[in-house]
Amino acid sequence: MAIDLQLQAPTTAGLTWAVTPNPEAKSEAERDEILAAPGFGKHFTDHMVDICWSEKGGWHRPRVSPYGPIQLDPAAAVLHYGQEVFEGLKAYRHADGSIWTFRPYENAARIQRSAYRMALPELPVDYFIDSLRQLIAVDGGWVPSAPETSLYLRPFLFAKEAFLGVRPAAKVAYYLIASPAGAYFHGGIAPVSIWLSTTWSRAGKGGTGAAKTGGNYASSLLPQSEAYAKGCDQVLFLDEGKYLEELGGMNVILVKKDGTLVTPESDSILEGITRDSILTLAKDRGHDVEHRKVTIDEWREGAASGDIVGAFACGTAAVVTPIGRLLAEDFEIVHHGDAAAELALSLREELTGIQYGRVEDRHGWLLRLDA
Incomplete structure (x- = not known):
């Protein structure tokens, strides 16, 4: 033809x-x-x-x-x-x-x-x-x-x-x-389980971690398979063996009891556009936001003391997903409260509302493609 x-x-x-x-x-x-x-x-x-x-x-x-x-x-x-x-x-x-x-x-x-x-x-x-x-x-x-x-x-x-x-x-x-x-979640959004990888690294200092390149994702596949074998949905990587980095394909955000949102900062982390958008909406609501190095011990101790009440992951595909459990070789963090999950889902609803034109786009984030 x-x-x-x-x-x-x-x-x-x-x-x-x-x-x-x-x-x-x-x-x-x-x-x-x-x-x-x-x-x-x-x-x-x-x-x-x-x-x-x-x-x-x-x-x-x-x-x-x-x-x-x-x-x-x-x-x-x-x-x-x-x-x-x-x-x-x-x-x-x-x-x-x-x-x-x-x-x-x-x-x-x-x-x-x-x-x-x-x-x-x-x-x-x-x-x-x-x-x-x-x-x-x-x-x-x-x-x-x-x-x-x-x-x-x-x-x-x-x-x-x-x-x-x-x-x-x-x-x-x-x-x-x-x-x-299609819709990323079927039957409602449920908290995910995360496996902490201490054997494998996603990226190193001066490496390609901040670039969206296939090699970063290829290196995450083996630890991701290990996460599945442990009954987990995603894998969390550490920077220098102690600082939170990111999941295999999503950024992570911790929620403190006073409403402060804390997200890891590192030159090996991909700068998430969804993460930045979620944190901007949170700041609009009056939440404090901290970009800084966060150790796994801080998360573990904060969860034990009640200072950290929850966590969620965010990325283009799933938008926002509450984290219910972090599993490691020798410890486990479980978040039972609903406050962090409710905040995460509320922010998700606002963000998707903007994307689909149901909520006012106060920041001028949308661009029409068919005009």
């Missing part, structure tokens, strides 16, 4: 996009069937975005094309040296049918920081934002409308130059794909 190639006019980002419609795009009925029970990361929209970069030509050839396999040379640098970064954000359908995303400029800035750390070129912020708009322009129908559902957006950068040598690649690709996401 012939493909109709359309050239769009230059956008506000100064890019002229080539758009190739997918001749095998899902029918509306097929798409609706998927959106009725999408799960998470199981289905993908009909199109994807990519922009090339080369040492000589800079960023060029932006295009929207049918979703499908990426052809790589077996010697592509990403396959041998792990030079890649990614992001995660969502598109939300509001009650009037419009499509919005949440704090995308923060994601754009974070992927730049990640790229810098991994010796990749930094995608201009306006190119990042434009790529979101371009994908929604062709795949907006994939944004679900059921409660607690969204379209998960996954931008990523990787080294595609074919060579076997340890140096930054001279050819890089930026892609954007999207996957409809």
